[in-house]
Amino acid sequence: MQKIAVLGAGSWGTALSIVLADNGHDVRLWTHRSxxxxxxxxxxTNETYLQVQLPMKLKAYDKLEEAVEDVSAIVIVVPTKAVDDVCRKLNSLVHHQPVIIHATKGIEPESLKRVSQLISEEMDAYSYEDIVVLSxxxxAEEVGKRQPTTxxxxxxxxxxAAFAQDLFINESFRVYTSTDMVGIELGGAxxxxxxxxxxxxxGLGYGDNAKSALITRGLAEIxxxxxxxxANPITFLGLPGVGDLIVTCTSTHSRNWRAGNMLGQGWKLDDVLEQMGMAVEGVRTTKAASQFAHQQQIEMPITNGLYQVLFEDxxxxxxxxxxxxxxxxxEMDDLSGFIRTDCSD
Structure with a gap:
């Protein structure tokens, strides 16, 4: 049994806490709301974010210093915009060396940094290479119900990575490992x-043909x-790429899909975000990716089109x-320069 702090009591943080509690760990779920x-x-219960009964042994904390005391791992599941602030606080509170795992899917628009980079820069004792990403x-709704997830x-x-795999893996939550942090984080974001x-x-009323094209051409952009x-291009053919694309683009569980659906029906962005009441990471990530594409001179017409919808009305x-x-x-002109023929590594 390990003592684990999960920082962020939204839907995904709560779901991961359930997995860890089911595995017999001492789970401390931190929220800033008393x-x-x-x-x-x-x-x-955590009715606002996840409508399931929580394990009796899962304990919530509203004081960060108590949640992280003597833990062997810290799982960061706060929105991207809160990562810097939370890690600055952790830097002054954590005086041992727990493994840092993050499950936040986003990119910081101002700095264009991935979450692992933000964490390592704010926490003096941690190098980028030692941080673990889960994606x-x-x-969360299905994980909380113990439905099969990988x-x-x-x-x-x-x-x-092996330590994190052992923490989470069980009969309904299968965990693979990878060394391609760049690909895993970018795919998830x-x-x-x-x-x-x-x-x-x-929301515009288009059918499956349009969505299939969007997902496929979106994968090319990613x-x-x-x-x-x-990143290794092959990574995007795996779970954090194609897998995450399918589940996020085709389900009403996805808050990004729901936000887009409202935009397609004519809602304004500010009204959508107010109605959602939770972070919609795709909005911030669109801004960051558009800047990345400009810097890298990469053609991303779907991303740029979404930028125009979100920020140029x-x-x-x-x-x-x-x-x-x-x-x-x-079609293959887009990818011919990136796909490797030698994938032995």
Whole structure:
């Protein structure tokens, strides 16, 4: 049994806490809301975020210093915009060396940094190579119900990756390992952009043909950008790429799909975000990816079109027309420079 702190009591943090508690670990779920901690400890529910009964042994804390005391691992599941602040606090509180695992899917728009980079920069005792990322096709609602789910943990420190795999793996939550942190993090973050687009497509009343094209061409964009930043293109054919794309673009569980669906129906972005009441990481990630694409001189027409919808108030239908009337090209031209023939590593 390990003592584990899970930071962030939203739907995904709560679901991962359930997995860890089911595995017999001493789980401390941290929230900055005292009333939420009281609900979890008194009624064993977290109704705002996940409508399941929580394990009796799962305990909530509203004081960060108590949640992380003497833990062997810290699982960071806060929104991207909160990572810096939480890690600065951790840096002054944690005086031992727990393994840091993060399950936040996003990119910081201002710095264009991945979450593992943000963590390592704010925590003096941790190098980027030692941090573990957990990602894959995993709706919190289904994980909380113990429905079969498969994810990947990745770290350049293979010992830490194996430790994280052992923490989480059980009969309903299968965990693979990888050393491609760049690919795993970018796949988990960038798929949220395409999920927004899939929701917009459905909101506009388009059918399966349009969504299939969007997912497939979205994967090409993710692969182009990821490969330019050092990811192995093959990673995007796995769970954190194709797997996460499918589950996020085709389900009403996905808050990014739901947000896109409302945009497609004519809602304004501010009204969508207010109605959602939870972080929609794809919005921030679209801004970051658009900047990345410009810097790397990578063509990402879907991402740029979504940027126009989100931040330039362009009508979704006009963006679809814009995408459909792009110049003619050969499909494989997009990927021929990135796909490796030697995948022995």
């Amino acid at each position: 009333e939420q901690a009281k609900e979890i400890n008194t009624f064993h 894959g096709p995993s709706h 994810v990947t943990v990745s770290s350049m420190n293979e010992e830490n 960038l798929k949220n952009i395409i999920a927004l687009g899939a929701g917009i497509s459905d 692969t182009r950008l990821g490969a330019s930043l050092g 362009k009508a979704p239908g006009d963006v679809v027309d814009q995408l459909m009337n792009r110049h003619k090209r050969e």
